[in-house]
Amino acid sequence: MPIYEFHCHKCDQDFETLVMRSDDVICCPKCDSKKVRRLMSGFAHKSAGGKMTSSHGGCASCAGGSCATCH
């Protein structure tokens, strides 16, 4: 089910709603404002992605670039 998290700019409320179509106009359930922004809650785990091995220069066992197999 496509449930998205939104933030209302008018009353500062965060809410989740079911979006059936991508062009649906979302209204805040509290103040009925259309000035809402979709939050990218699905990407909250971005820091755990595949960045560690490439950006830090470490190997798989140390991830810090300081063990015997790194250099």
Ligand SMILES: [Zn+2]
């Ligand atoms: Zn609101």
